[in-house]
Amino acid sequence: MVSTAGRFDARSWAVLLVLCGAIFLEGIDVAMLNVALPAIRDDLGLSTGTLSGVVSAYVLGYGGFMLLGGRAADLYGRRRMFLTWLTVFLVFSGLGGFATEGWMLLVARFVTGVAAAFMTPAGLALVTAAFPEGPRRTRALGVYAAIASGGFSLGLVAGGALTELGWRWVFFAPVILAAVLLLAALPLVAPDPPVTRPRNGFDVAGAVSLTGAMLLLVYGVVRLEHGGDGIGVSVGFLAVGAALLALFVAVQRRAADPLVRLGILRRAALVRTNLAALLFMGAFAGFQFMVTLYLQELRGWSPLQTGLAMLLVALDVLIAPTLTPWLVQRYGHTRVLFGGLLAAVAAYALFLPARLDWAYVAMLPTMVLLGLAFGLVYGPLTMAGVEGVDEREHGLAGGLLYTSMQFGMALGISAVTAVSVAVARAPGMTGVTLDAVRAGLVLPLVAVLLAAVVTAFGLRARATTPTPDPDRAPV
Numbered sequence: 256m257v258s259t260a261g262r263f264d265a266r267s268w269a270v271l272l273v274l275c276g277a278i279f280l281e282g283i284d285v286a287m288l289n290v291a292l293p294a295i296r297d298d299l300g301l302s303t304g305t306l307s308g309v310v311s312a313y314v315l316g317y318g319g320f321m322l323l324g325g326r327a328a329d330l331y332g333r334r335r336m337f338l339t340w341l342t343v344f345l346v347f348s349g350l351g352g353f354a355t356e357g358w359m360l361l362v363a364r365f366v367t368g369v370a371a372a373f374m375t376p377a378g379l380a381l382v383t384a385a386f387p388e389g390p391r392r393t394r395a396l397g398v399y400a401a402i403a404s405g406g407f408s409l410g411l412v413a414g415g416a417l418t419e420l421g422w423r424w425v426f427f428a429p430v431i432l433a434a435v436l437l438l439a440a441l442p443l444v445a446p447d448p449p450v451t452r453p454r455n456g457f458d459v460a461g462a463v464s465l466t467g468a469m470l471l472l473v474y475g476v477v478r479l480e481h482g483g484d485g486i487g488v489s490v491g492f493l494a495v496g497a498a499l500l501a502l503f504v505a506v507q508r509r510a511a512d513p514l515v516r517l518g519i520l521r522r523a524a525l526v527r528t529n530l531a532a533l534l535f536m537g538a539f540a541g542f543q544f545m546v547t548l549y550l551q552e553l554r555g556w557s558p559l560q561t562g563l564a565m566l567l568v569a570l571d572v573l574i575a576p577t578l579t580p581w582l583v584q585r586y587g588h589t590r591v592l593f594g595g596l597l598a599a600v601a602a603y604a605l606f607l608p609a610r611l612d613w614a615y616v617a618m619l620p621t622m623v624l625l626g627l628a629f630g631l632v633y634g635p636l637t638m639a640g641v642e643g644v645d646e647r648e649h650g651l652a653g654g655l656l657y658t659s660m661q662f663g664m665a666l667g668i669s670a671v672t673a674v675s676v677a678v679a680r681a682p683g684m685t686g687v688t689l690d691a692v693r694a695g696l697v698l699p700l701v702a703v704l705l706a707a708v709v710t711a712f713g714l715r716a717r718a719t720t721p722t723p724d725p726d727r728a729p730v
Contacts, residue, residue, distance in 0.1 A: 274399070301357050316366065337374055339373075396638050408568045415559030
């Protein structure tokens, strides 16, 4: 599929850009919808609860099915899963654009989230399969990371512009992009090699318990933002989800052909990577939510102005495919990741003293540092997420990584919302206040500091060839 030379040939670039297009599609779809929510509520007359549910439905589908989607790619063919669920994504994004009732949006967003959960890890596994480990894969994953994070950054601007034309274009634009990707992928993505199917059939008990656990855990996290009287219900969902997760582990230990081989979690580096991904993405999601409130609710900026204010975060589109691969080859992905996290720490710390009369130039250092942070963090996280994992399980490894990211984003938004609401409800406070926003902005700083601490434990790890997985080693 790719040339053996040091540089990518034209077909290699074409394959890579098609696969990157899918993760770009997922990022821009989420970002554009977030910007369009107020317009959707005004046009359809949705309640605040239904509007929140439109966002939560996607998170439920994405986070609830991601691990199952990753494993399905390994078991049933990555190309097959990629093309099938890209088609589903296209269809239900279009149906969302034709919605006339709240429930129609809820269904469309949930199924679109499920489609993304199957499509995204399959796409990452196709990238790692197409580009052999080493400088070529490092470069390919650098491009992949740039386009992935760039999709979310550019989606903020695109969402504001499309909302001016009509909020339905926020759903129709991804349909057009998905159709182009699908037509290009059919001839470019090579057929799946023969895959080893489970000897004893599909692990139905494992699939049901895992999906149920993930759905309940994600829903419990999403509900945390309501706080107050609803905290008991949220804790209840989290507890039942944790119980189902424990049941899933028990089922996997006894299964002849487990859905998820638990030995993959014995790698300390893999656990550190997923925890850092959860904290980093949670910090950014919480920060972006708070900044949107600050600019639109307190400063009176339009959605388009808000998107343009954060456009510099898209600097990572330039950094990730150029500077980051060179740094990774020279210093290793752990050190580059750690440097990116420190840049994020500085970015969030600089925004804490935000004032109502701040000029944009005062926000500029934060946006530039966040662009640098994303450029240095996202790619190394993707590289570390599959490093040392048997290529037959790259779909599962990708599912673990994206599940961590999705959990992080849901938890980040819920946490900053709960904190800011608690401060806003204090005696003498009404509505969104600057103090409430500042209180919410503390959490992203704490989260990314924790991510840096977690990553620091891997800095002294000796760079050696990954040892065979204990469960894979010959007897």
